Amino acid sequence: MSVSLHDIAKAANVSPSTVSRALNDHPRIxxxxxxxxxxLAKEMGYIPSAVAQSLIxxxxxxxxxxxxxxxxxxxxxxxxGVDEVAQTAxxxxxxxxxxxxxxxxxxxxxxxxxxxVDAIIVVASRIGSxxxxxxxxxxxPIVLIENQKHxxxxxxxxxxxxxxxxxxxxxxxxxxxxxxxxxGAVDRPKSNDERLLGYKMALQQANIPVEPExxxxxxxxxxxxRGQRGxxxxxxxxxxxxxxxxDRTAIGLIKGCEQQGILIPQHLSVVGFDDIQIASYLRPAxxxxxxPRVQMGRLAMQMILGLLDGQAVQNQTLSCELVVRQTxxxx
Amino acid sequence: MSVSLHDIAKAANVSPSTVSRALNDHPRIxxxxxxxxxxLAKEMGYIPSAVAQSLIxxxxxxxxxxxxxxxxxxxxxxxxGVDEVAQTAxxxxxxxxxxxxxxxxxxxxxxxxxxxVDAIIVVASRIGSxxxxxxxxxxxPIVLIENQKHxxxxxxxxxxxxxxxxxxxxxxxxxxxxxxxxxGAVDRPKSNDERLLGYKMALQQANIPVEPExxxxxxxxxxxxRGQRGxxxxxxxxxxxxxxxxDRTAIGLIKGCEQQGILIPQHLSVVGFDDIQIASYLRPAxxxxxxPRVQMGRLAMQMILGLLDGQAVQNQTLSCELVVRQTxxxx
DNA sequence: CTGTTAGCGCCTTCAC
DNA sequence: GTGAAGGCGCTAACAG
Numbered sequence: 001m002s003v004s005l006h007d008i009a010k011a012a013n014v015s016p017s018t019v020s021r022a023l024n025d026h027p028r029i030x031x032x033x034x035x036x037x038x039x040l041a042k043e044m045g046y047i048p049s050a051v052a053q054s055l056i057x058x059x060x061x062x063x064x065x066x067x068x069x070x071x072x073x074x075x076x077x078x079x080x081g082v083d084e085v086a087q088t089a090x091x092x093x094x095x096x097x098x099x100x101x102x103x104x105x106x107x108x109x110x111x112x113x114x115x116x117v118d119a120i121i122v123v124a125s126r127i128g129s130x131x132x133x134x135x136x137x138x139x140x141p142i143v144l145i146e147n148q149k150h151x152x153x154x155x156x157x158x159x160x161x162x163x164x165x166x167x168x169x170x171x172x173x174x175x176x177x178x179x180x181x182x183x184g185a186v187d188r189p190k191s192n193d194e195r196l197l198g199y200k201m202a203l204q205q206a207n208i209p210v211e212p213e214x215x216x217x218x219x220x221x222x223x224x225x226r227g228q229r230g231x232x233x234x235x236x237x238x239x240x241x242x243x244x245x246x247d248r249t250a251i252g253l254i255k256g257c258e259q260q261g262i263l264i265p266q267h268l269s270v271v272g273f274d275d276i277q278i279a280s281y282l283r284p285a286x287x288x289x290x291x292p293r294v295q296m297g298r299l300a301m302q303m304i305l306g307l308l309d310g311q312a313v314q315n316q317t318l319s320c321e322l323v324v325r326q327t328x329x330x331x
Numbered sequence: 332m333s334v335s336l337h338d339i340a341k342a343a344n345v346s347p348s349t350v351s352r353a354l355n356d357h358p359r360i361x362x363x364x365x366x367x368x369x370x371l372a373k374e375m376g377y378i379p380s381a382v383a384q385s386l387i388x389x390x391x392x393x394x395x396x397x398x399x400x401x402x403x404x405x406x407x408x409x410x411x412g413v414d415e416v417a418q419t420a421x422x423x424x425x426x427x428x429x430x431x432x433x434x435x436x437x438x439x440x441x442x443x444x445x446x447x448v449d450a451i452i453v454v455a456s457r458i459g460s461x462x463x464x465x466x467x468x469x470x471x472p473i474v475l476i477e478n479q480k481h482x483x484x485x486x487x488x489x490x491x492x493x494x495x496x497x498x499x500x501x502x503x504x505x506x507x508x509x510x511x512x513x514x515g516a517v518d519r520p521k522s523n524d525e526r527l528l529g530y531k532m533a534l535q536q537a538n539i540p541v542e543p544e545x546x547x548x549x550x551x552x553x554x555x556x557r558g559q560r561g562x563x564x565x566x567x568x569x570x571x572x573x574x575x576x577x578d579r580t581a582i583g584l585i586k587g588c589e590q591q592g593i594l595i596p597q598h599l600s601v602v603g604f605d606d607i608q609i610a611s612y613l614r615p616a617x618x619x620x621x622x623p624r625v626q627m628g629r630l631a632m633q634m635i636l637g638l639l640d641g642q643a644v645q646n647q648t649l650s651c652e653l654v655v656r657q658t659x660x661x662x
Numbered sequence: 663c664t665g666t667t668a669g670c671g672c673c674t675t676c677a678c
Numbered sequence: 679g680t681g682a683a684g685g686c687g688c689t690a691a692c693a694g
């Protein structure tokens with residue numbers, strides 16, 4: 001296999017521990033022997049085995065991250081943020097898709113445990129309290145991004161869904177809309193409820209009744225498809241504006257509109273959520289609520305670092321901001 | 332720490348080796364002791380240490396994947412494909428961004444080596460022959476997806492860039508266009524050259540001169556920005572159609588057009604490359620060349636599995652297909 | 663300053 | 679069928 005400490009020890013006529021010390025810049029080591037060993041090691045192409053090191057130090061310098069799918073641009077940005085901070089801090093990232101299947105998620109977490117990861121990050125988990133029993137025994141810090149189960153488990157990073165959603169709907173109301181619809185996502189119960197709540201709060205504050213037929217929760221796992229499916233209900237309910245669970249839902253909705261000759265924003269105003277990169281490149285450019293996704297990923301990893309450092313770490317809730325573009329217009 | 336073989340051996344009043352055998356369904360083991368030990372292990376929450384196992388078996392069940400950034404939807408799909416096959420085969424995936432920086436890429440690969448990954452997958456590497464010396468010594472199988480250095484190193488998965496590009500430009504020529512531009516990507520030299528070659532071949536075949544002013548290689552690392560920057564050159568060269576290096580470049584170009592009142596496809600026809608998911612949701616929907624990205628990821632991981640299994644594995648070049656939508660029209 | 667010893671958690675011959 | 683012993687590659691006390 002690859003060259004080991006022993007190999008280079010033999011070559012240098014010293015003991016393995018001397019080699020170890022030299023390579024780790026241990027204080028009590030001869031300057032010349034150290035230099036000699038180091039050059040020898042390089043020459044022999046020695047690369048220390050992280051697995052052997054982990055076994056003894058009981059630290060793997062490894063983070064496990066469970067996501068739904070990296071094909072979701074929101075998730076991708078989380079990953080980017082986490083990876084950035086992790087890499088800088090010397091950690092490697094295990095990435096595993098759960099495809100939003102709670103069972104797979106549990107399986108992945110168990111794999112991570114067996115790999116003795118130093119910490120775990122889970123995006124959009126729907127597991128919730130199941131974790132309590134499974135993970136409380138483990139000493140592994142775990143932080144959740146956009147946990148989808150009600151109740152605060154462990155350390156979490158949230159976004160101000162309700163406030164953001166309310167801002168979106170406030171904006172529509174200001175534009176004179178009264179029949180405002182909502183197209184939601186059933187597979188992300190908590191964010192969905194929070195955004196729906198913001199929607200309702202905005203309406204109530206403006207003394208507009210909340211009408212069930214204006215709220216659509218299409219039974220699909222695909223964001224785009226949900227948007228397209230929700231359109232029928234919006235038309236039937238005579239909505240003049242729609243707030244969508246996220247940008248991809250809005251994009252699906254808009255495509256459906258185009259096919260039916262419904263003009264955006266002349267006939268229908270549309271607001272999304274997330275501000276994914278493409279949002280500003282659409283024609284018309286999408287009005288949406290911006291979420292600091294990369295920042296959330298960074299923060300998650302920074303929380304991990306704090307936790308690993310034994311610090312007390314607070315849950316974080318980041319704010320989001322309305323970005324008005326071209327899909328919303330005065331009624 | 333966590334419970335070990337010894338702990339459960341003590342609890343069961345047997346030796347550690349017996350426990351090991353029981354848990355691994357070794358043949359020579361008492362049926363009842365086995366059952367007893369298994370239930371005991373579950374009860375005590377025993378999770379075997381993959382790191383200890385790796386140290387002894389010299390196999391980590393781990394794959395290292397180096398990417399530019401997961402925020403690129405093309406890369407994200409590669410990752411999805413790899414992850415799918417890897418997970419099924421029992422492998423975990425280390426993911427690391429290089430941000431398209433060759434130096435970082437080398438650093439990441441070294442980290443992977445120290446972690447003793449069983450294999451490495453690199454996306455859009457610009458390293459090339461540097462690998463020869465560095466990795467030839469290692470016994471780790473390595474497969475490259477869309478290698479960006481000329482010359483075939485190791486095992487690779489390619490796409491028929493030239494054929495796809497030619498199909499795109501053929502399509503524009505059929506529509507009556509004669510002044511067709513190309514906006515390329517300098518940070519992906521090989522794919523860019525291949526697509527540019529396809530562009531040139533199509534023109535030559537139609538007896539249309541290749542004019543340098545119709546070829547733009549904006550000095551930027553952002554796809555969208557390249558598209559926007561390239562527009563000026565296209566306008567100056569009086570292009571009536573443009574073939575872009577990829578979809579995101581096309582999207583940037585289209586945005587620039589909108590700002591200048593240039594209508595797509597009436598004033599300018601545009602073709603992209605990749606067929607990222609959003610392409611069909613744009614208005615007008617983007618004409619492009621579809622790349623089987625997820626399939627490429629799967630294939631990469633399957634090649635790894637073959638290699639790990641000692642099989643002789645062939646490089647693969649997948650074909651792509653023109654998808655005509657709404658951004659191209661008769662001149 | 664350097665060598666020796668022990669052991670991280672597990673598997674794998676060997677004995678019994 | 680089960681136990682004892684050795685070792686994977688490395689670090690961390692101890693000695694010297």
